[in-house]
Amino acid sequence: MLPKIIKKDDLRAFVEALLAENVVVAPTKKGIKYAFAEVDSFDEVALDYNITMLSPRKYFYPQNETVLKFKLGEKPSAEAVVESAPKIIFGMHPCDVAATWLLDVVFAEDPADPNYLSKRKKAVIIGMNCAKPCDEFSFCKDMKSYNATAGFDLMLTDLGDKYFVEVGTEAGEALLVAGAQASEASADDLKALQEWQNGKEKSFVNRIPYDTKFLPEILGASDDSLVWEAIARKCLSCGSCNTTCPTCYCFTVRDEVASNLVDGERKRIWDSCQLDEFAEVAGGENFRKARSARLRHRFNRKGKWLLERYGKSGCVGCGRCDRNCLVKISSVEVYTQLAGERAK
Amino acid sequence: MTVKEKNTPQAGSIFQPTIGKIVAAKMLTAKEKYFRVVLEGGKPLGQKPGQFVEISVFGAGEAPISICSSPTQEDSFEMCVRNVGSVTNLMHQMEAGATLGMRGPYGNGFDMEAMKGHDVLFVAGGLGLAPARGVIKYVLDKRRDYGDVTILYGARNPSELLFKEDLSEWEARPDCAFHITVDRPDDAWKGNKGVITTLFRHVKVDPSKTYAVIIGPPVMYKYAILEALSMGIPESRILCSLERRMKCGVGKCGHCQIGNVYVCKEGPVFSYAQIKRLREGI
Known part of the structure; x- marks a missing residue:
């Protein structure tokens, strides 16, 4: 679909038009950080945010989600719960767009998970391109997710006095037609975008000293590396890396019973592969008792296994794991250390 | 809009x-x-x-x-x-x-079609007899589809033996060989004493047409697989069922993941040829 242009001054009107008829989620200022939240006005939107604490995955895959309601008693009964509501997610950066795409593939794999997919299918993603890395933790260029080529409905790039709007889907185009004073992008606009892109390429730097297409191979050869034990000395197994990762989707399932002891709900709750009991089985055997084994598991999942299984990287280089690590474990350092000769 | x-x-x-x-x-x-x-x-x-x-x-x-x-x-x-x-x-x-x-x-279950026409050696340890029993009963119900059937079963002590009626039936059946052992016998125990691998000496198989079905606690796998391999059974016909705590059963929750496979989807039945490439598999 042909790209469009929205004048800078018209963005407010566009977002207000969206707000008039839709639930809109956007990056907002929260203390000294940013968080995706439902907004009521354009002024709440933090257009110049660097990175949110959590990715918008929480809107498709909530931290704590009721998946079943049941009744106890002589004849117990249970009814699955699949809830979803239309939403516009405004201002998603390319790394989070890439992460969402991976989750789409994971939850669509047979058997498909309607709890995720129904929410996802009712969401429109309006992305916001980044001109520079969030901060020193970003390694999205290394993970090749700093430019979004697909996975969005609209993608906005700030060209100074106007936004260049890439149109990814018909749903995105319909919103644009109905709510924005958008014009067709001209040849000059395309040229301006290209110049902007050239500048972006310069401002994003690689931090991993090799092409990450070699990462699966490097991880595959590193099962017995002492690097895992070295970082295990620092790791507290707190799970912050999992909680803040935009591609983590592991969960546990828990039942809660109401105080009337009749009604109850089954919840699916985010879980963490870094917690001690994650790989424990009924007999008490724990297949990843050692902290180093759990760290190796997480890094392999991010850099190798999900890519092999789903064709999409489990790491988008957003840096949230490193940014939120209490003991400053750095993915970039781990990937670099493991690479040996290649890291020269 | x-x-x-x-x-x-x-x-x-x-x-x-x-x-x-x-x-x-x-x-x-x-x-x-x-x-x-x-x-x-x-x-x-x-x-x-x-x-x-x-x-x-x-x-x-x-x-x-x-x-x-x-x-x-x-x-x-x-x-x-x-x-x-x-x-x-x-x-x-x-x-x-x-x-x-x-x-x-x-889960995938056992490929009973592929096993047709072959001899089957069952090796069940402890609670591993539970999943093994479903396969054993299937083979015995379709007895003519399979060759020689041998069942090895080991438990820690006589009081932990499961499905005693089935054990008696298998022992009595002329169309299958049955061997049993306990690690710690009581005074009344007259049978074999020792871990399950001690039963392999009673068994002769033709490795060119035998499937080994091995199910037991994690500690058993390595030793039982070793016995099966030393009988000459190829890695691809040594089948094990792995235990994991699946929270979803459909390849989402991550709890049963080993490498790039989900035990709940690609397993729980794996051949040793597959397992040897799965670190933390057994």
Whole structure:
């Protein structure tokens, strides 16, 4: 679909038009950080945010989600719960767009998970391109997710006095037609975008000293590396890396019973592969008792296994794991250390 | 304009259980209880030998339980459940007439077609007899489809032996060889003493046409696989069923992941040729 242009001054009107008829989620200022939240006005939107604490995955895959309601008693009964509501997610950066795409593939794999997919299918993603890395933790260029080529409905790039709007889907185009004073992008606009892109390429730097297409191979050869034990000395197994990762989707399932002891709900709750009991089985055997084994598991999942299984990287280089690590474990350092000769 | 409602997935929730009724329940040992369950409407579970179900005890949660009956028994399915957690603890308080929830069957199960025409050597340790029993019963029910059948079973002590009626039947049957051992015999025990690998010396197989089906606690796998390999059975015909604590059973929750496979989907049955490439597999 042909790209469009929205004048800078018209963005407010566009977002207000969206707000008039839709639930809109956007990056907002929260203390000294940013968080995706439902907004009521354009002024709440933090257009110049660097990175949110959590990715918008929480809107498709909530931290704590009721998946079943049941009744106890002589004849117990249970009814699955699949809830979803239309939403516009405004201002998603390319790394989070890439992460969402991976989750789409994971939850669509047979058997498909309607709890995720129904929410996802009712969401429109309006992305916001980044001109520079969030901060020193970003390694999205290394993970090749700093430019979004697909996975969005609209993608906005700030060209100074106007936004260049890439149109990814018909749903995105319909919103644009109905709510924005958008014009067709001209040849000059395309040229301006290209110049902007050239500048972006310069401002994003690689931090991993090799092409990450070699990462699966490097991880595959590193099962017995002492690097895992070295970082295990620092790791507290707190799970912050999992909680803040935009591609983590592991969960546990828990039942809660109401105080009337009749009604109850089954919840699916985010879980963490870094917690001690994650790989424990009924007999008490724990297949990843050692902290180093759990760290190796997480890094392999991010850099190798999900890519092999789903064709999409489990790491988008957003840096949230490193940014939120209490003991400053750095993915970039781990990937670099493991690479040996290649890291020269 | 409002976001148009796009199509929502037609498939049902992965979390919807079917209600089943326990029609028989009895303690097999001090820790293991047997259940026979009939599903709502009497419909067959339709499982393959080696598959598992997620059992719901509403209010306590779900637990993955292997099916210990054969699909040749269509009116009901059976489980042998050890009391080890909140769900299984409540199951142990259930008797005939009680209802529970069930999702599944899940997992790949054994490829019984591929095994046709071959000899089968079963090696079951401890609670591993539960999933193995479903396969054994299937093979014995379709006896003419398979070659020589040998069953090795080991338990820690005589009081932990499961399915004693089946054991007597297998012992008595002329069309299968049955060997049993316990690690710690009591005074009344007259049979073999020692770990399950001590039974292999009683067994002669033709490795060119034998499948080994090995199911037991994690510690058993390495030694039993070693015995099967030293008999000359190829890696691809040594089949094991791996235990993991699947929270979803459908390849999402991550708990059973080993490398790039989910035990609940690509397993729980793996050949040794596959397992040797799965670090932390056994």
